[in-house]
Amino acid sequence: MRPxxxxxxxxxxxxxxxxxxxxxxxLLFIIGFVLVRGLPHITLEFLTAAPRxxxxxxxxxxxxxxxxxxxxxxILIAGxxxxxxxxxxxxxxxxxxxxxxxxxxxxxxxxxxSIIFGLFGFVFFVIxxxxxxxxxxxxxxxSLMVLPxxxxxxxxxxxxVPLSYRDVSYGLGSTRWQMVMRVxxxxxxxxxxxxxxxxxxxxxxxxxxxxxxxxxxxxxxxSAYDSVRTLALHFYILSxxxxxxxxxxxxxxxxxxxxxxxxxxxxWIMRRFIARVT
Amino acid sequence: xxxxxxxxxxxxxxxxxxxxxxxxxxxVRGFSASFDxxxxxxxxxxxxxxxxxLAIIGPAGSGKTVLLRSLNRLNDLEPxxxxxxxxxxxxxxxxxxxxxVPSLRRRVGMVYAxxxxxxxxxxxxxxxxxxxxxxxxxxxxNEAVESSLRSVVLWDEVKDRLKEPAMNLSGGQQQRxxxxxxxxxxxxxxxxxxxxxxxxxxxxxKIEEALAELKSKYAIVLVTNNTKQAAxxxxxxxxxxxxxxxxxxxxxxxxxxxxxxxxxxxxxGHFG
Amino acid sequence: xxxxxxAVSALALITAFIFRAGLPIMMKVGLGDFIxxxxxxxxxxxxxxxxxxxxxxxxxxxxxxxVIGVSxxxxxxxxxxxxxxxxxxxxxxxxxxxxxxxxSVVFGFIGVVILVPLIxxxxxxxxxxxxxxxxxxxxxxxxxxxxxTVDALQAVPRSYGDGSIALGATKWQTTHxxxxxxxxxxxxxAVILGMGRAIGETMAVIMVIGNWLDVPHSILDPARTxxxxxxxxxxxxxxxHRQALFATGVVLFVIIMAVNTAALAFSRHHLRxxxxx
Numbered sequence: 001m002r003p004x005x006x007x008x009x010x011x012x013x014x015x016x017x018x019x020x021x022x023x024x025x026x027l028l029f030i031i032g033f034v035l036v037r038g039l040p041h042i043t044l045e046f047l048t049a050a051p052r053x054x055x056x057x058x059x060x061x062x063x064x065x066x067x068x069x070x071x072x073x074x075i076l077i078a079g080x081x082x083x084x085x086x087x088x089x090x091x092x093x094x095x096x097x098x099x100x101x102x103x104x105x106x107x108x109x110x111x112x113x114s115i116i117f118g119l120f121g122f123v124f125f126v127i128x129x130x131x132x133x134x135x136x137x138x139x140x141x142x143s144l145m146v147l148p149x150x151x152x153x154x155x156x157x158x159x160x161v162p163l164s165y166r167d168v169s170y171g172l173g174s175t176r177w178q179m180v181m182r183v184x185x186x187x188x189x190x191x192x193x194x195x196x197x198x199x200x201x202x203x204x205x206x207x208x209x210x211x212x213x214x215x216x217x218x219x220x221x222x223s224a225y226d227s228v229r230t231l232a233l234h235f236y237i238l239s240x241x242x243x244x245x246x247x248x249x250x251x252x253x254x255x256x257x258x259x260x261x262x263x264x265x266x267x268w269i270m271r272r273f274i275a276r277v278t
Numbered sequence: 279x280x281x282x283x284x285x286x287x288x289x290x291x292x293x294x295x296x297x298x299x300x301x302x303x304x305x306v307r308g309f310s311a312s313f314d315x316x317x318x319x320x321x322x323x324x325x326x327x328x329x330x331x332l333a334i335i336g337p338a339g340s341g342k343t344v345l346l347r348s349l350n351r352l353n354d355l356e357p358x359x360x361x362x363x364x365x366x367x368x369x370x371x372x373x374x375x376x377x378x379v380p381s382l383r384r385r386v387g388m389v390y391a392x393x394x395x396x397x398x399x400x401x402x403x404x405x406x407x408x409x410x411x412x413x414x415x416x417x418x419x420n421e422a423v424e425s426s427l428r429s430v431v432l433w434d435e436v437k438d439r440l441k442e443p444a445m446n447l448s449g450g451q452q453q454r455x456x457x458x459x460x461x462x463x464x465x466x467x468x469x470x471x472x473x474x475x476x477x478x479x480x481x482x483x484k485i486e487e488a489l490a491e492l493k494s495k496y497a498i499v500l501v502t503n504n505t506k507q508a509a510x511x512x513x514x515x516x517x518x519x520x521x522x523x524x525x526x527x528x529x530x531x532x533x534x535x536x537x538x539x540x541x542x543x544x545x546x547g548h549f550g
Numbered sequence: 551x552x553x554x555x556x557a558v559s560a561l562a563l564i565t566a567f568i569f570r571a572g573l574p575i576m577m578k579v580g581l582g583d584f585i586x587x588x589x590x591x592x593x594x595x596x597x598x599x600x601x602x603x604x605x606x607x608x609x610x611x612x613x614x615x616x617v618i619g620v621s622x623x624x625x626x627x628x629x630x631x632x633x634x635x636x637x638x639x640x641x642x643x644x645x646x647x648x649x650x651x652x653x654s655v656v657f658g659f660i661g662v663v664i665l666v667p668l669i670x671x672x673x674x675x676x677x678x679x680x681x682x683x684x685x686x687x688x689x690x691x692x693x694x695x696x697x698x699t700v701d702a703l704q705a706v707p708r709s710y711g712d713g714s715i716a717l718g719a720t721k722w723q724t725t726h727x728x729x730x731x732x733x734x735x736x737x738x739x740a741v742i743l744g745m746g747r748a749i750g751e752t753m754a755v756i757m758v759i760g761n762w763l764d765v766p767h768s769i770l771d772p773a774r775t776x777x778x779x780x781x782x783x784x785x786x787x788x789x790x791h792r793q794a795l796f797a798t799g800v801v802l803f804v805i806i807m808a809v810n811t812a813a814l815a816f817s818r819h820h821l822r823x824x825x826x827x
Contacts, residue, residue, distance in 0.1 A: 009722040013633055019625035024642065026689055027649050030660050081556045088554040094357060104814070105558030111743070111810035112564065112803070113750020115777045119799045120564045122784070123571050144560045151557060164394040168456075170352060172407035172463065173384035182406070187397055198651070205653030208752040208781050236655045236753060239662070252656055263651045267644050 031256060038253025041246050047254075051218050055234065056244045060251055062220040066135070066228025069221060070214055071203035073139035074146065079196050081143075082150030083185075086192075089151075090158045091180050110148035117145045118212035126213055136224040138214025145209060146199035153198070157191025158184055190269050197266040201259050207232040231255045303328045303467060303497040304349065308363035311344055313356060318344050321363070322523045324516060326467070331489060331498040333512030333529065335505055337549065340518040342501045346469050349499065350386040351379050367467070384411060387460035391472040393452035395444035400436055403444045403455060407463045426462040430454040430488045450481025457488065468496045472503055486511040505545050509533050517541045568803055572796035575599065584797060590763055592783070592791040599794040601801065606765045607680070607773035608749055608805075614684025614769060615691055615748040620741050622688065623695025630696070631703040632725050643700070650693035658757030661686040666758060675770035678760030684769070686754050691744035698743060702736025703729055739817035746809045749802070752777040776802045 049059035085102070093099050121141030131137040161184050169179040185192070207230075215227030216237065229237075231251060238248040302325035311319040319341040326332050326349075334342045344353065351372060353359045364371045372382055384407065395403055404426060405419045413419065423440065427433040432454045436447070444455055453473060460468065470489075474482040489498060489511055502508050508515050509529060516526040517536075525532065525541045536542045543549055576584050579599050587600025626646055630639050661682055670677030706729050714724040730737065760772025761782060774782075780795050780802075787795055 005720045005723060009720040012722040012726075016625045016629045016633065019622050020629040020642070023622050023626050023649075023689075023692060024645055027645055030652065030656070033660060033664070034656060081553055084553040085556060102554055102558055105555075105561045107814055108807065108810060109557050109561050109564075111746050111750075111806055111813070112561075113746075113752065113777060113806060115750065115752040115780050116564065116568065116799055116803055116806070119571075119780065119784075119796060120567055123567050123796070124563065128567075144564075147557055147560065162394070164390065164392065165396060166355075167352065167390065168394045168396065169406075169410075170355060171350065171383055171388040171390075172410060172459065173380040174410045175380050178410055182410075183396060201651045205651065205655075207653065207655050208777075211781065212784055232653045232655050235653075235659070236757075239655075239659050240757065248659070252659060255653055256656060259651045259653065260648070263644075263648050 031260070034249065034252045034256045038249035038251075038256075041250035042253055046247075046250055050220070051247075054243055055218070055238050055247055060231065060234060060247075060254065062218060063229050063231055063234045063251075064254070066214070066221060067204055067230040067232075069135045069224075069228060070138045070142065070210065070230055071200055073135060073224070074142035074203045075196060075200050077139060078143035078147045078150055078199065082147050082195075083154045083192055085147075085151050086154035086158055087180055087185070089155055091176070091184065106148040106151045109144070110152070112145075114145060114206055114209040115212075117141050118209035120144075121209060121213035131225060133213060133215030133217075133227040134225045135214060135221055135228055138210050138228070138230075139224075141209050141213045142203045142206060145206065146202055149199050149202065150192075150195050153195025154188070154192045157188035157195070160191065161187045190272060194266045194270045197262055197269070201262040201266070204230070204262070205232055205255070205259055206230075207236055211236075231258075300328050302326060303368065305366040306345070306349075306363070307366065309345075309348065309365060310362040311341075311348055311353065312360055314358040318521050319348075320521045324523055324526060326497050326499055327514075328466075328497045329494055330514060331493050331500060331512040333508035333515045334499065334501045334518060335503075335508045335515060335544070336518035336524075337544065338503075339520070341521040342518050343471055345518070346388070346471050346499060346501050349467070349469055350383045350388055351377075352383075352388065354379070380410070384463045385465055386467040386469060387463055387465035388469040389453070389457050389460055389471065389473050391475050393449060393456045393476070395447070395452050395455055397443070397445060399441045400444045400447070400455060401440040404459050404462050407459060411463070422462045426458040429461055429492060430458045431484060432458060448481075450477050450484060453477060453481065453485060454488065457485070461492070466496065468492065468498045470498070470500045472501055474507065475503065482507070505533075505547075517544060519544070565803070568796060568799050572793060572798070572800040575790055575793035576797045576800065578790075579794075585801065588765065590779075592787070592794055597790060599790075599797070601776065601779065601798055603763055603765045604774050604776045604779045604798065605801070607759070608775040608777070608802075610680050610766055610769075610773060611683045611687060611755065611759065611775055612745060612748045614680060615687035616741070616745055618685060618688025619691035619695055619744050619748070623692045623740070623744065624699060624737070626692070626696045627699035627703060628725060628730075630700055632721060632729070643697075646693055646696050648693075649689070650697075654690065654751060654754040655757070657686050657690050658754035661754065661758040669770070673770055675768075676760060676772055678758060678772050679770045680759065680766050680773050681769040683755050683759040683773075683775075686758055687748045687751055690751060690754060691747045694747055695740045695744040698740035699733070699737050702733040702740065705736065706732040735816045735819045739813045742809055742813035742816060746806055746813065749809065750777060750806055752781050756781055776805075 046059040048061050050062055051060060052058035089099055089102060118141065121137055125131050125137035125140050126133055165183050165187065166179055169183045210230050211233050214230065216229040216233060217227035218229060221228045232255060235248055235251040235255060238244055238251060304326040306322050306324040309319060309322045310317065322345065334345065336342050347353045348361065349365060364373060396406065401423060404423045408419055408422055424433060427436065432451060435451065444452065447455060474485055492498065500512060512529045514526065515529045515532040517524045517532065519540060525536060525538050532541065533545060536545065584599055584601060585605065586602050587598065588602050589598040589600045590603065591598050630643055665682050665685055666677035669679060669682055710728050710732055711724050714728045755775050756778040759775065759778060761774045761778055762772035763774055766773040776798050780798050784795055
């Protein structure tokens with residue numbers, strides 16, 4: 001009927017599908033490449049032994065521990081702070097200049113590149129507060145970095161809780177705090193959880209900020225003031241300094257697998273959340 | 279709109295006059311309410327008696343729901359809300375500074391137009407209010423669940439699936455659950471905001487049946503858009519128009535010989 | 551209440567400390583010289599600090615990344631929202647979002663071991679180049695662009711598209727004449743946020759750009775970005791050198807803030823237009 005329009009449509013659709021296919025292809029390639037090269041080198045010894053001669057030999061056990069410490073502590077700090085901020089923004093205030101300022105702060109913070117967080121963590125936590133390159137300094141820096149994500153996702157999850165639940169809860173004689181904790185947070189938990197898990201993934205994969213604040217020690221940490229090296233940084237150092245390609249691939253595979261696992265977990269929680277809401 | 283005569287309270291009745299012998303449970307005195315400076319209720323005087331069903335009728339925007347939500351201070355949640363006058367429950371002004379609002383809301387329970395089961399199990403919905411009040415004993419909670427479900431005639435339908443999500447119930451069952459959830463708190467006053475607006479005739483009949491059963495124990499206030507429901511399911515009726523109480527009388531009086539022609543115009547369907 | 555200001559106070563602290571650490575050297579060297587001089591010799595006996603090559607490097611890489619990231623990202627978003635079976639969407643969207651979770655060092659590494667040799671072999675030059683960095687960054691910013699664009703397209707009222715189809719437009723005509731226009735400011739916000747990610751990315755860029763200290767003249771030339779300058783030299787810097795790296799951070803910070811403020815303005819505008827706020 002209108003051959004030109006139909007023709008254009010066909011071309012456009014083809015181009016679009018090709019580009020989208022290309023994207024998915026690249027993604028699969030990246031993950032596949034790392035896993036194929038890395039998986040064969042992951043052995044029990046690799047996961048449980050300490051690295052020897054700068055990582056050329058041995059395993060990555062202290063590095064896994066270091067990663068868990070830094071990323072876990074970052075989430076332990078940023079999680080409660082972020083969720084409480086979101087509660088404050090949604091339940092305890094009306095939209096005003098004040099909330100606009102808080103939200104603007106969170107949005108700006110979200111856009112700051114990690115290297116700037118690294119610089120800040122270095123002057124503030126490492127030098128000014130005298131923590132030295134340590135788990136604590138790295139975790140605090142990372143917690144600032146993921147804070148906006150947690151605030152934003154928690155806020156969205158809380159806003160998705162129907163307003164009528166609040167009326168019902170008040171009608172049954174709850175105080176505001178009881179309403180927030182027992183109804184709103186309980187209903188928003190999967191959404192909040194997803195945000196926190198994604199932030200955990202971001203903390204694990206961050207390199208630049210950690211490099212400047214947590215150091216790169218290869219020993220098992222004994223306290224929060226010890227310097228550690230995270231998986232992402234270890235991988236960077238191994239590959240960049242050409243220490244051992246084999247170990248680099250294996251480290252990358254561990255890293256990618258854990259990120260994949262974390263993302264799938266988040267995705268699964270989200271799906272359950274959506275399924276329950278509708 | 280001027281008032282030609284003060285709203286009659288407890289007027290001389292006919293033979294079937296369900297005139298209360300007890301003092302009013304709630305007295306609304308000179309109550310005005312506004313949102314953001316916009317007046318929505320003006321100088322309302324109204325008594326609500328125990329063991330009676332009071333229906334509140336009137337066209338949309340007449341202030342029915344605002345009055346209802348004032349009775350358990352739910353309007354307080356709206357920061358632009360302001361009021362004048364007082365609402366006295368058992369001799370105490372509920373807007374008094376010393377009033378504990380959560381416990382007031384336990385005494386004056388409310389059921390909303392749309393059934394809102396919280397996204398939990400039937401059981402958890404029913405015991406939520408009790409848990410808020412600090413009641414913990416499993417025995418006590420189980421008893422409350424059973425008796426409240428029985429009083430809304432829902433026990434036999436759900437007794438085997440108390441742990442299932444309340445969302446799985448039908449609309450009518452959900453609304454009866456919401457009523458039971460309030461009854462579990464053993465309130466003294468029951469507020470119902472168009473509780474049947476979304477329900478089919480059979481579910482509506484079940485709710486009305488339950489209300490007739492419950493009236494001996496509670497003072498019931500029923501806001502409804504359905505004048506027929508008011509005629510069927512109330513003892514007294516108050517007619518509101520544009521934020522003012524036009525007339526309050528026994529239901530039979532209102533529906534057979536209303537004093538104001540605006541009342542008769544509304545109940546015969548000339549406007550609204 | 552106090553907790554709620556965590557984000558704002560963090561932002562204020564970061565701004566204060568970065569500027570305090572970086573501004574003195576900028577003042578000493580002179581703002582014009584610092585930004586427009588080509589000489590970066592921080593460890594010489596009489597050091598000079600000029601970051602013009604890095605600024606140009608950042609701009610070149612970002613521009614290249616935008617070309618790739620925006621075209622792929624838009625294509626993905628349009629396919630996902632307009633031409634895709636819902637079941638395919640439920641697989642594709644999370645897959646693309648997964649890209650955002652892959653550590654940047656892994657992207658950089660793939661760039662080094664695959665992309666760089668390919669460029670060296672088929673296009674010539676050193677391989678480590680603006681082109682390689684642009685490709686890697688383009689792929690990296692893709693999830694940001696895609697997911698925000700998808701949201702913007704989904705916020706367009708259904709009736710717009712239905713109305714257009716009802717007038718006899720094809721799906722593609724509807725998409726590019728009605729939907730993309732209606733979602734315009736939202737897409738703009740997506741593009742600018744993606745740009746912010748590209749400017750700010752550090753590790754992946756270090757690995758593939760060659761970190762050369764000259765202004766690049768072709769996309770096959772190596773270059774150095776503001777971010778990689780900081781990350782590369784922070785480890786061994788001291789004194790004025792370290793201050794100069796913080797000053798580099800100040801410049802980066804200012805650029806990013808400008809970019810993000812623009813993105814925020816666009817997305818506010820978009821939300822208001824869509825009647826969502």
